[in-house]
Amino acid sequence: MDFELLRREPDVEGHGLEASDAADRLILDEAAEAIAAAGPGEVVVLDDAYGALALGATALGASGVRVHQDLATGERALARNTVRLGFAGERVPLSLPLSPELLGGARVVLMRLPRSLDRLDELAGLVAEHAASDVRIVAGGRLKHMTLAMNEVLGTWFDRVDVSHARQKSRVLIASERRVVHAPRPTTWPRLQRDADLDLVVAAHGGVFAGTSVDIGTRLLLAALDDGDAVPDAATAVDLACGTGVVAAWLARARPGLVVTATDRSAAAAASARATAEANGVADRVTVTQADGLELLPAASQRLIVLNPPFHSDAALHTGIAEHLFADAARVLAPGGELWCVWNSHLRYRPALERIVGPTRQIARDPKFTVTASRRAG
Template sequence: MSLDLNTLSPFPDSGDAAPRAHDAADRLLLDESVTERAGLRRGEVVVIGDTYGALALSVAAEAAETGVTGGIVRVHQDSLLGERALARNAAATGHAASVASLALDAELVRGARVVLLRLPRSLDALRDVAGLIAAHAAPEVVVFAGGRIKHMSLGMNDVLRERFGRVDVTHARQKSRVLIARGPQDGVDPAPARAEHDGVVVCAFGGVFAGTSIDIGTRLLLDHLPEAIPGAADDAAIDLACGTGIVGATLALRHPGLRVYASDESSAAVASARATAAANGVDDRMSVARDDALSALPDASASFVALNPPFHRGSAIDETIARHLFADAARVLRPGGELWTVWNSALQYRASLERLVGPTRQIARTPKFTLTASTRR
């Protein structure tokens, strides 16, 4: 392998005390697929779920070394932060022109002969990816789907068998394993699942948090949203880390004159929230952006933000995500504006909210979750 993976870096806000941009599953995927990739042009290899670019940049570097460089390595990452890390690592290694980040759609996998896939945790997310590959990749495509064994399940084999005629399993190495799928069949493009809750339709693509259900934290927030939304008539209420967009759609339905701005760094969440807005007929008043927090919005430009912050990065609890969201919400709020936050009570976020946003009062509490309103100083 011509690329030194240790030269790559994760996104600076990875929250990892010992940051690394690759792991044993990446190395196993590259080793298991080396024969199938031999002689392929870059454009015939697709990478899905690359954490920080280790897979895509290794493919690009090997192609450059062998002289078989036609096309670009097509890449899809659900996380915007991962996508930005890939771009930064590509520039640092001289391969910026050899990789391209694409949406999870037909153009990503059309004609692909090898797909390197980091297995998602969600079986529904894997089902979306497998159906897409089977529908649009080359008939001879081989999918190498790998991950850490502790995050894999037998259900993943079953999902791949729904769309491929043969699924083999490699030997484990360094607590990692690869599933190899061949013979695509019965391909289908991803489509969101739908459910209705209290008159609001929720749409969810595979992998989005909570799917079409409403988690208990979001339920607490929905049940106690203010009857009057603070702000001027031309303000947009903000649904930060919007997930499926259920909070933003509910706000728009309850307040027919209200504009809503929703954002999330997950591409699956953004697609789901846009589908939710359309399903509820509020897409003319609810805009959805893929963004790192609210970086696209100017300072002091809003009066109300609703937030159910994620508190996991992968499988680990990571409170830095919530603090980053609190700080950016505070930046965007006008003095006197309010951030309504629901959070797992055990995480004790109130001190951070007081420090980063302003005076914080409790709105509601259950045995597990707390809902607070913080007023911007």
């Protein structure tokens, strides 16, 4: 397969943002024999960023490949890359939610190693609980992102964890011989934790930003919102890039008449936000969707949007992600509506907010973060 043909679109593209890397190729090389021996539907791919693993396994002869990608943009990129590379019929990977259906009967699981140990634990646990008894996980990543703790996490679910030779600054871990005595252990996801300062329960699936804690940027944003100057007469609000849904749940609790939409492109984040809303008794006024930004909301429909934007794509710092979200907010804001945003002060987003959204004022600032409110003109 020609990996150079793969693209990230509709995700952000640019220098240093490739659709595949040496780790994908090493995973496929290490798994080639197992893939060849697998029957129809027995190969499953987890956290395949843009389709390199799913399409690579198919090119090696796998049929009925099932795949789960956490990001909505990654799922769409896989669909486009499938067409771009000419796969059709039974050679089209089937995208599924993270569920027993995804993993049932799997004998070979290919995976990019997540940097979050919690995410790795959740995925490995699901494989151990629902895949075939002789399942083998072939998981790889870049050496700079790998730790010995990853071996230990896999070792809680599998008796054997083998390590490949390094190649092109990448390595693969192969987990096999599923534990029988200790697994399957009870699934403990999402995790729940009460934040005493906010009096809020945070629910988190593995890998979601900040987990069950509340990051300091969000705390500064909530303190600013607590002053009551954020479009106080708004009937609805949006928590854009919601993560665990802390802001959405806090807004719904602080303003009993407010209906909140929380949206994130991550399936794990969306599931976490739903659980956070339920844990805090506001699920009747918080609607959670998995989407690329605000694509599901009509133009000029909202008077208040709140955003703590991500500023990394994989390992790369890339401000294009935030600017994409700013543009989405500008489209969805009604005239006179406001985008309340917290951002790392060194990124200096204010000129971009002025240009993309409208007049921007500083609400709060500490040594690391700035909170701004940008008003949509018109």
